[in-house]
Amino acid sequence: MNRFYRRAVIGSVAGLFASMVLALTGTLSHPWAALALGTAIGAIGSVPFRRRRGAYVDSLMTAGSLGVPLWALFSLVLFPAILGRSPQWDAAGMRAHFPGLVGWVCYGVLLGLLTQALEDLTTRTLGPEREPEPELPKKQRRVVILGGGFAGMETAAALENILGGDPGVSITLVSETNALLFTPMLAEVAGSSLEASHISTPLRTSLHSAAFVRGRVVAVDLPKRQISLESPAIPGMAPEPARELEFDHLVLALGSVSNFFGLKNVEKQAFNFKNLLDSIRIRNHVIEMFERADREKDSAARRALLTFVVAGGGFAGVELAGAMNDFCRGILADYPNLRRDELQIVLVHSRDGILAELSKSLGDYALRSMVARGVTFKLNTRLLDARPGVVVLSDGDLLAETLVWTAGVAPNPLLATLPFERDKRGAVIVESTMAVPSYPGVWALGDCAALTDGKNGKPCPPTAQFAIREGTQLAGNIKRALAGLPPKPFHFDSLGVSCVVGHQTACVELAVPFTDGKSLRFSGLLAWLMWRGIYLSKLPGLERKVRVLMDWTIELFFPKDIVQTIDLT
Numbered sequence: 001m002n003r004f005y006r007r008a009v010i011g012s013v014a015g016l017f018a019s020m021v022l023a024l025t026g027t028l029s030h031p032w033a034a035l036a037l038g039t040a041i042g043a044i045g046s047v048p049f050r051r052r053r054g055a056y057v058d059s060l061m062t063a064g065s066l067g068v069p070l071w072a073l074f075s076l077v078l079f080p081a082i083l084g085r086s087p088q089w090d091a092a093g094m095r096a097h098f099p100g101l102v103g104w105v106c107y108g109v110l111l112g113l114l115t116q117a118l119e120d121l122t123t124r125t126l127g128p129e130r131e132p133e134p135e136l137p138k139k140q141r142r143v144v145i146l147g148g149g150f151a152g153m154e155t156a157a158a159l160e161n162i163l164g165g166d167p168g169v170s171i172t173l174v175s176e177t178n179a180l181l182f183t184p185m186l187a188e189v190a191g192s193s194l195e196a197s198h199i200s201t202p203l204r205t206s207l208h209s210a211a212f213v214r215g216r217v218v219a220v221d222l223p224k225r226q227i228s229l230e231s232p233a234i235p236g237m238a239p240e241p242a243r244e245l246e247f248d249h250l251v252l253a254l255g256s257v258s259n260f261f262g263l264k265n266v267e268k269q270a271f272n273f274k275n276l277l278d279s280i281r282i283r284n285h286v287i288e289m290f291e292r293a294d295r296e297k298d299s300a301a302r303r304a305l306l307t308f309v310v311a312g313g314g315f316a317g318v319e320l321a322g323a324m325n326d327f328c329r330g331i332l333a334d335y336p337n338l339r340r341d342e343l344q345i346v347l348v349h350s351r352d353g354i355l356a357e358l359s360k361s362l363g364d365y366a367l368r369s370m371v372a373r374g375v376t377f378k379l380n381t382r383l384l385d386a387r388p389g390v391v392v393l394s395d396g397d398l399l400a401e402t403l404v405w406t407a408g409v410a411p412n413p414l415l416a417t418l419p420f421e422r423d424k425r426g427a428v429i430v431e432s433t434m435a436v437p438s439y440p441g442v443w444a445l446g447d448c449a450a451l452t453d454g455k456n457g458k459p460c461p462p463t464a465q466f467a468i469r470e471g472t473q474l475a476g477n478i479k480r481a482l483a484g485l486p487p488k489p490f491h492f493d494s495l496g497v498s499c500v501v502g503h504q505t506a507c508v509e510l511a512v513p514f515t516d517g518k519s520l521r522f523s524g525l526l527a528w529l530m531w532r533g534i535y536l537s538k539l540p541g542l543e544r545k546v547r548v549l550m551d552w553t554i555e556l557f558f559p560k561d562i563v564q565t566i567d568l569t
């Protein structure tokens with residue numbers, strides 16, 4: 001029996017007997033009214049209270065004291081009102097109703113004693129009251145996203161959007177840095193066209209209901225559904241202990257790292273070109289080389305200081321070589337001891353043409369215009385080794401104090417510690433829904449995933465353009481999975497590709513929709529303006545857009561900045 005129903009029955013029986021006092025003492029002028037009212041009060045008054053076994057004194061006193069307000073309410077106010085009289089709480093009225101007070105208190109005492117006795121009896125015969133089912137808090141499902149790049153951030157933002165702050169789901173974004181780096185503009189930082197902080201957006205403030213955790217993921221325990229995090233080391237401070245974070249859904253969006261294909265010396269000697277710090281270091285180093293060359297008397301040594309080698313003829317390498325070329329030639333005027341012909345920007349590429357992602361005509365155009373601006377190309381040439389001051393190429397040694405590596409990327413090495421099937425690049429092979437096969441609730445996307453388009457079966461390229469669309473779709477798939485629905489396969493048709501090759505020149509190739517491979521090609525100044533317009537619109541945040549626009553405007557009127565920024569590491 002429901003505990004409230006049970007208490008009401010007990011209370012009404014006790015109330016019926018107790019109300020006989022009311023009837024016998026004449027507290028109410030009509031005995032039947034006294035019985036009905038006493039029974040009702042007993043039933044209603046017992047429902048909220050849970051009595052301890054044998055607590056007679058407690059029950060007696062509580063119910064007895066209840067007699068006083070009941071007397072005031074019924075005897076002094078309600079009954080006179082029913083009879084058309086005014087309340088009788090003056091001294092004369094109270095005195096007249098004093099026997100009623102005794103009756104009500106006796107009623108209360110009796111009600112308390114009887115209710116307690118009946119409850120104890122019922123407990124003995126029927127057993128204790130059935131405890132209500134404990135209200136279990138609705139289990140919160142935890143979605144943990146690893147990596148705050150394009151893929152991870154888009155997944156988090158889209159999930160925030162479509163879940164609309166559902167308290168049943170927690171979203172946590174974990175990343176090493178508190179910034180979403182807008183990599184398409186990275187070369188402009190190295191080339192001193194843009195301020196470093198203007199191309200990265202703080203993740204913490206970009207998220208609303210999702211939590212952000214800054215930390216480096218060092219391990220993923222799939223059976224325990226838990227990840228281990230280390231906080232980034234702060235020089236001079238004791239390292240923080242590793243933390244654990246549990247998940248129900250895990251999103252791997254850890255991106256990629258430079259792949260040196262086992263060239264250990266190259267790895268030691270070369271600059272990476274993957275993140276903001278790399279860009280800052282490259283720019284600082286270029287200025288440093290100019291400063292040293294300015295003091296150097298030996299012309300061969302000066303030449304080596306002013307030779308900047310970029311390995312890799314893909315987008316990153318070409319954009320960096322173009323930006324460095326503009327930067328170096330732009331600041332030459334500040335170093336009167338240095339001659340223009342001593343400066344060399346060399347791009348080394350193992351194939352016979354650059355920018356394989358563009359159509360051949362645009363790739364050739366990019367090559368010609370960069371050569372015209374003074375960039376040296378070493379095509380069909382492989383980088384074999386590097387020593388301090390020497391870059392070893394397949395066609396001989398090149399004396400150069402600067403080498404930047406953009407010739408290969410590999411998915412994040414953390415993936416190698418997980419039992420997932422991976423392709424030959426090392427990317428996690430996922431279903432077209434981005435689900436990791438055989439591991440329910442684990443998903444991978446972006447540069448660290450080997451994903452094939454669910455419609456055309458083509459592999460999805462490791463680009464920001466795809467990573468963002470994958471993030472949006474994955475958020476929808478996670479929502480579906482949370483609701484017990486099957487996820488949907490990913491499909492996206494590339495919008496096109498573009499590349500800045502330096503000095504207000506770019507190549508843009510826009511895909512024509514529904515034509516299966518046809519494209520519109522643009523080059524030169526128009527393409528450069530298009531590039532800037534497209535990427536400015538894609539840069540997250542109005543404030544960042546304004547800052548970048550201002551940097552670009554300043555660049556038009558003032559010479560390149562040669563102040564070295566601080567690198568704390």
Ligand SMILES: Cc1cc2nc3c(=O)[nH]c(=O)nc-3n(C[C@H](O)[C@H](O)[C@H](O)COP(=O)(O)OP(=O)(O)OC[C@H]3O[C@@H](n4cnc5c(N)ncnc54)[C@H](O)[C@@H]3O)c2cc1C
Pocket residue numbers: 146147148149150151152174175176177179183184185186187215216217218253254255256273274275315316412414445446447448462463464465466467498
């Ligand atoms: C110089 C350059 C220029 C580019 N230009 C273009 C372009 O013009 N157009 C285009 O479409 N694409 C471009 N790309 C490619 C594009 O940047 C990538 O495809 C895209 O960033 C992939 O997104 P992602 O989220 O998978 O990885 P990423 O953006 O690399 O994000 C990975 C995230 O994981 C974090 N992370 C890594 N390891 C850990 C760890 N152990 N613990 C915690 N966090 C970790 C990183 O800090 C980072 O936030 C360019 C890339 C580079 C390097």
